[in-house]
Amino acid sequence: MIRTGARSRFVQICSIVPLRILLCTLLCPLFCTFFDYSQAQAATKEKRNVAMILFRGETPSEQGFRETLAAAAEYDVQFTTFDAAQSKERLQEIIAGLDTLQYDMIYAFGTMAAQVALAKIKDTPIIFNVVQRPIEANVAATWEHSGNNATGASNMVSMESAFKTLALVLNIRKLAFVYNENDPAPRYQRADVEKIRKKFGFKVIDVTVQNTADIPEALKLIVNSKVDAVMFPSDSFIKANANDIMETLNKHRIPTIAIIPEMVRENEALMSLGPDYYELGQLAAFNALQVFGGKHPSDVPIQTVPSLKISINLKTADMLGVNVPLQLLSLSTIIR
16 A cells, blocks of 8 residues: 555656656566576577478377477477378488488387388487387387387287277177288288187178279278278378278268277277377377487387277267267267
8 A cells, every 4th residue: 555655756756757667667677587587497498309200291199299398398399390291202212311410309100100210210319109019010129128229109009908899889790901001000900900800700801902093992892791890900091091981981881990099080980999199199208208318219118008099980870870888988089
């Protein structure tokens, strides 16, 4: 509270000095102190440059990776993105032309990108992401120690857990497994399906494609085979062409199961049983922070998500006449 004498002096000052100037005089020291503190805090952050090698454009994995690193108090991370747009030739060109001296770390999305990067880059740390089977793909020696300059996160899926969940919704006796045979990752998932096929009592029909021209014939084969469901592995080519594929299969009332969660929301697949891609990005970023902190990539264990994410498209379920149990709905991300 301003006393009478003080108030009169304040009024006199305001009549002589414009209020705007008076406020600036009073508040500027506070703002300057805060600005100097912010600058000092930013200056203490260690700068890091990361090259991000993508194969099929942005996914939630990259968002999780960037946001986790951006939130790190110790580092100011700058990202440079290179997208191979699903071209192995373009991928090889990007990595061959990369000046690794400009970067503190390389991020590689997918099995193929990780393999090509490791074949070329031997010193700069590599953080791979969405690599289904890193050991079988020769990306790492073991889950605990890669034995090279890489670590990261795997989207490995327990097919036994996936089919236990599927049994609550679908009675599968004949399953079509659709994949691009040029991509190494789907072959590992196909092998996992084969291991549990007899236990769950279903037959698998392999439907392979190499390019978009193969898709119509592949869809014709699926429809004529009268399968109970179609499974799509973690396959960038299939994801890129999913709209046309799902339109045909939904039209013929054939249930579709995807490992890539976005295919349920974006392409109207019936359901997905796979890891959360944003969470995979976070896990890869946690490993990146350990490497920034001084650990060698080989000493940072490969990360996996603790549980599968279940997504169900109710619009597609209604279209197909599929009844989803309430107990499964309560555990799922619902797309309407």
